[in-house]
Amino acid sequence: MNKRKLTKKELQERQIIEDKKFNRTMLISFSLLIVLTISILTFYTYWCDTKYAYRQYALYGKEIPLDLVCMNGNNLQIHESSKESYQGKTYYFCSQDCYNHFVNHFRQDAFVPDSFSGDTICKADALIGLKNRGEPQVVYFKNKKTFNQYYEARR
Numbered sequence: 500m501n502k503r504k505l506t507k508k509e510l511q512e513r514q515i516i517e518d519k520k521f522n523r524t525m526l527i528s529f530s531l532l533i534v535l536t537i538s539i540l541t542f543y544t545y546w547c548d549t550k551y552a553y554r555q556y557a558l559y560g561k562e563i564p565l566d567l568v569c570m571n572g573n574n575l576q577i578h579e580s581s582k583e584s585y586q587g588k589t590y591y592f593c594s595q596d597c598y599n600h601f602v603n604h605f606r607q608d609a610f611v612p613d614s615f616s617g618d619t620i621c622k623a624d625a626l627i628g629l630k631n632r633g634e635p636q637v638v639y640f641k642n643k644k645t646f647n648q649y650y651e652a653r654r
């Protein structure tokens with residue numbers, strides 16, 4: 500009789516322990532699921548910004564694709580810039596406002612000194628690189644030679 504009662508009590512205790520285990524497993528799984536969901540949401544929400552910040556480092560010392568630059572603002576863009584033709588040459592802009600400003604100030608805006616040699620060049624013919632690592636401003640170069648010299652001098 501006494502033995503039987505004990506067994507029942509033991510069984511109950513075992514049941515309680517297993518319930519606790521189960522609850523803990525559920526809690527952990529659920530927390531993980533929540534953390535995962537938040538991470539994915541954050542990732543998608545900030546994807547553009549993350550990519551943009553990453554590029555400001557990754558593209559330093561490299562030729563920047565023209566459609567990532569606004570030639571009026573002279574900076575790296577978060578989104579692709581649009582291609583516009585003006586006086587037979589192709590330029591890239593982030594917005595219509597930038598294009599208008601560029602066209603209205605064509606002489607000042609379209610021609611820049613090569614950032615290494617100082618020679619005047621047209622932005623449409625230039626190679627483009629980041630001015631500083633981790634910043635969105637861009638600089639223009641006449642050719643690959645001055646481009647490389649600029650980054651070598653800043654090492």
Ligand SMILES: [Zn+2]
Pocket residue numbers: 569570571572592593594597
């Ligand atoms: Zn712009």
